[in-house]
Amino acid sequence: MDKDVRLPQGALQPLVSDPAHQKAAAALSFQTESSSSSSVSSQAKGGHVSEIDPSLLPANWPKHVKYLVDYEYHPSIPASVLNLVQGHLRKASERAQQQQQQQQQQQPPKDHTIEGIEFKNDENKEERSELEVEYDDIPLGHAIPGYLPPLPLSGRLGSVTPFISAVSAMDLSSSLLAAVNLSDPHPTIAFSPAVSNSGTETVVPASAATTTTTLNPLTTTTTSPPPYEIRLITGPPTHPVLGSYGLFATKLLRPGIHLLDYISLVVPDEYADPDSDHTLYLSNDLNLDASIHGNHGRFVNDFRGIRTQAQGPNVGWDLYRDTETGQVRMGCKVLKMIRRGEEIVCTYGKAYWKSRGVVATGEEWEDGWDTDLEDGAEVASDIDD
Numbered sequence: 001m002d003k004d005v006r007l008p009q010g011a012l013q014p015l016v017s018d019p020a021h022q023k024a025a026a027a028l029s030f031q032t033e034s035s036s037s038s039s040v041s042s043q044a045k046g047g048h049v050s051e052i053d054p055s056l057l058p059a060n061w062p063k064h065v066k067y068l069v070d071y072e073y074h075p076s077i078p079a080s081v082l083n084l085v086q087g088h089l090r091k092a093s094e095r096a097q098q099q100q101q102q103q104q105q106q107q108p109p110k111d112h113t114i115e116g117i118e119f120k121n122d123e124n125k126e127e128r129s130e131l132e133v134e135y136d137d138i139p140l141g142h143a144i145p146g147y148l149p150p151l152p153l154s155g156r157l158g159s160v161t162p163f164i165s166a167v168s169a170m171d172l173s174s175s176l177l178a179a180v181n182l183s184d185p186h187p188t189i190a191f192s193p194a195v196s197n198s199g200t201e202t203v204v205p206a207s208a209a210t211t212t213t214t215l216n217p218l219t220t221t222t223t224s225p226p227p228y229e230i231r232l233i234t235g236p237p238t239h240p241v242l243g244s245y246g247l248f249a250t251k252l253l254r255p256g257i258h259l260l261d262y263i264s265l266v267v268p269d270e271y272a273d274p275d276s277d278h279t280l281y282l283s284n285d286l287n288l289d290a291s292i293h294g295n296h297g298r299f300v301n302d303f304r305g306i307r308t309q310a311q312g313p314n315v316g317w318d319l320y321r322d323t324e325t326g327q328v329r330m331g332c333k334v335l336k337m338i339r340r341g342e343e344i345v346c347t348y349g350k351a352y353w354k355s356r357g358v359v360a361t362g363e364e365w366e367d368g369w370d371t372d373l374e375d376g377a378e379v380a381s382d383i384d385d
């Protein structure tokens with residue numbers, strides 16, 4: 001069992017306590033499709049757990065942010081769209097395809113040719129919405145779990161029972177698994193993202209806590225500290241966001257690394273705050289707004305004024321689909337070698353700055369930096385920068 005991540009019980013708080021969430025949840029009643037899983041219907045009601053108790057955060061993490069370990073979906077997202085983003089339809093379609101393939105292997109193919117005319121068997125062809133087909137183009141990848149800060153548990157174990165339990169849902173298609181082993185001379189609680197969750201609490205005897213094999217795959221997630229940290233920017237004096245925060249590498253980061261996922265509130269266009277400084281477009285009129293609820297990703301500054309135009313951004317954002325869960329996620333990839341202590345910066349694009357009244361002219365505004373991730377060849381050529 002990994003013990004790097006230590007949080008006391010109750011460290012994660014439900015976002016449903018957020019008044020904005022409650023209001024939206026109350027205003028809308030959700031009818032999920034009959035095919036959707038129970039996790040989606042609970043999800044759509046808007047009340048689940050993913051926020052970290054602010055009193056438990058490291059001292060250098062700004063307190064105006066509510067930190068999440070996975071996306072929080074705004075309750076107004078229709079079930080059909082939610083299904084797509086969370087990969088439920090894709091999973092169902094994969095299962096259907098598998099079944100079809102199995103059936104075809106058992107039966108002789110119905111496609112045939114009579115006197116030169118081809119007859120195609122398409123009676124099992126699936127009806128898929130345009131939206132769903134569009135999502136097929138999103139490349140596959142492996143999700144980076146939201147990072148939970150390592151915290152000492154001294155004096156906090158009194159109320160904790162020596163049990164493993166799926167204590168809370170991160171997005172209700174997955175959950176957090178907490179384990180505590182009191183026979184350990186330095187007891188800790190470890191949380192790991194779980195792969196499935198019925199929405200109800202499962203309790204496993206304490207003896208299982210040390211037997212990682214029986215918990216597989218729930219306990220296999222690596223929880224070592226991430227190779228980056230949030231820092232308050234105090235210099236150099238020319239830095240454009242002095243007094244604000246940025247994300248810095250704590251290790252050498254090589255091009256191609258999938259560094260983190262942008263975790264936040266998922267908000268439909270009609271609820272999006274146009275003035276938010278922390279919004280990325282997800283897909284299909286959904287936005288990732290991390291102005292209040294976010295993770296490390298929200299601290300990535302724009303490269304302008306920090307690196308030269310020739311250096312450009314050292315990371316980029318791109319959508320991918322998690323191979324495990326089918327979820328569509330926003331990944332941050334390292335584009336250029338980042339040395340320890342260097343700031344991790346992306347490009348917000350011209351449109352972002354224009355909308356904020358910044359005159360977008362000059363070399364650093366070249367169109368090239370408005371694109372998402374560059375292709376692998378270009379990135380690799382920068383290794384010896």
Ligand SMILES: C[S@@+](CC[C@H](N)C(=O)[O-])C[C@H]1O[C@@H](n2cnc3c(N)ncnc32)[C@H](O)[C@@H]1O
Nearest residue numbers: 240241244245277278298299300301302303304
């Ligand atoms: C996603 S936040 C970045 C994190 C931010 N520094 C913080 O502490 O929350 C985006 C905001 O940071 C500021 N910012 C980021 N990069 C900048 C840059 N290169 N020049 C000026 N302001 C920047 C702008 O106010 C922008 O709207």
